[in-house]
Amino acid sequence: MSIVVSNVTKRFGDFVALDDINLTIPTGGLTALLGPSGGGKTTLLRIIAGLEEADTGTIEIEGTNATALPVQKRNVGFVFQHYAAFKHMTVAKNVAFGLEIRKRPKDEVKKRVQELLELVHLEQWSQRLPSQLSGGQRQRMALARALAIEPTVLLLDEPFGALDAKVRKELRDWLRRLHDEMHVTTVFVTHDQEEALEVADSLVIINEGRIEQIGTPDDLYDRPASDFVLSFLGPVTTLGGTLVRPHDIEISRYEQAAAAVGTITRWTRVGFEIRLEVTPEEGDKTPIQVVVTRSEATTLGLHEGDRVWLRVKVGADRVVS
Numbered sequence: 001m002s003i004v005v006s007n008v009t010k011r012f013g014d015f016v017a018l019d020d021i022n023l024t025i026p027t028g029g030l031t032a033l034l035g036p037s038g039g040g041k042t043t044l045l046r047i048i049a050g051l052e053e054a055d056t057g058t059i060e061i062e063g064t065n066a067t068a069l070p071v072q073k074r075n076v077g078f079v080f081q082h083y084a085a086f087k088h089m090t091v092a093k094n095v096a097f098g099l100e101i102r103k104r105p106k107d108e109v110k111k112r113v114q115e116l117l118e119l120v121h122l123e124q125w126s127q128r129l130p131s132q133l134s135g136g137q138r139q140r141m142a143l144a145r146a147l148a149i150e151p152t153v154l155l156l157d158e159p160f161g162a163l164d165a166k167v168r169k170e171l172r173d174w175l176r177r178l179h180d181e182m183h184v185t186t187v188f189v190t191h192d193q194e195e196a197l198e199v200a201d202s203l204v205i206i207n208e209g210r211i212e213q214i215g216t217p218d219d220l221y222d223r224p225a226s227d228f229v230l231s232f233l234g235p236v237t238t239l240g241g242t243l244v245r246p247h248d249i250e251i252s253r254y255e256q257a258a259a260a261v262g263t264i265t266r267w268t269r270v271g272f273e274i275r276l277e278v279t280p281e282e283g284d285k286t287p288i289q290v291v292v293t294r295s296e297a298t299t300l301g302l303h304e305g306d307r308v309w310l311r312v313k314v315g316a317d318r319v320v321s
């Protein structure tokens with residue numbers, strides 16, 4: 001097991017940022033630390049990196065107790081959201097930096113830098129300055145630099161956070177492929193559920209300094225351990241007193257056994273989806289969100305103002321509280 005975090009607690013004054021965290025991160029995996037802002041993800045990553053000291057607990061990296069080891073001795077590579085490159089150095093020099101301060105032979109440095117630039121698809125930009133790169137290219141340079149020292153562990157703190165949606169998507173596909181080639185144990189922090197579900201092998205959901213759940217994307221999405229995890233991983237709505245996903249609701253214009261009966265009071269088309277709001281006839285009248293595809297809406301003959309019967313689809317997962 002690559003990284004073992006045991007009983008880690010961290011306070012800032014009276015504030016408990018991490019509360020008795022226990023976590024094992026498997027070797028060679030791509031693990032996402034996911035959770036709302038302020039939950040403690042970055043603090044945990046910084047403690048693993050050695051940039052921050054825990055008040056209690058231990059960190060083990062590949063069987064070595066790293067708790068008291070300084071950051072340079074942990075053999076970790078890291079990349080942060082706003083990556084601080086050396087502005088006056090070329091891309092190649094930036095990537096070479098970690099190797100040069102470790103006094104590796106010149107030939108070896110040259111060869112390794114070439115390999116890394118190929119890996120991150122920046123060969124043709126090697127003589128440029130960081131300011132002449134796009135945001136996505138700069139983050140790829142940062143990854144090449146982090147990988148140069150052949151780290152045991154790669155730690156990424158919202159590495160694509162500052163980029164626009166399209167570049168983020170490209171980089172996240174690219175990170176997945178890079179990881180499949182390199183198999184470096186990678187831990188990345190994100191508050192973007194889609195990013196985590198799409199890229200990671202394993203997710204750790206952190207909220208208010210505690211771990212809510214650990215599992216594969218499918219485990220967490222299909223079998224959330226709490227209402228918090230269910231709500232955090234995708235949209236939810238309340239039907240008959242239970243939280244469900246809007247696309248897990250069966251809707252009919254014909255009378256049938258139902259958890260709620262109501263009227264379609266809002267109809268929004270978003271791409272191939274139709275998002276409906278159904279105002280129930282009983283209870284507190286809070287609208288229930290239902291999502292259907294355009295063809296389902298046509299087949300079912302749904303229109304705004306229709307009276308409809310709602311129930312949870314057979315086989316849909318609901319949180320057992």
Ligand SMILES: Nc1ncnc2c1ncn2[C@@H]1O[C@H](COP(=O)(O)OP(=O)(O)OP(=O)(O)O)[C@@H](O)[C@H]1O
Pocket residue numbers: 012017035036037038039040041042043044191
């Ligand atoms: N050096 C510090 N001094 C005081 N409080 C801090 C310090 N670093 C972090 N905190 C607090 O600890 C809590 C956890 O912060 P952390 O950055 O780990 O959260 P996060 O989950 O990474 O959030 P985000 O997604 O917004 O980056 C926050 O409430 C933050 O204000």
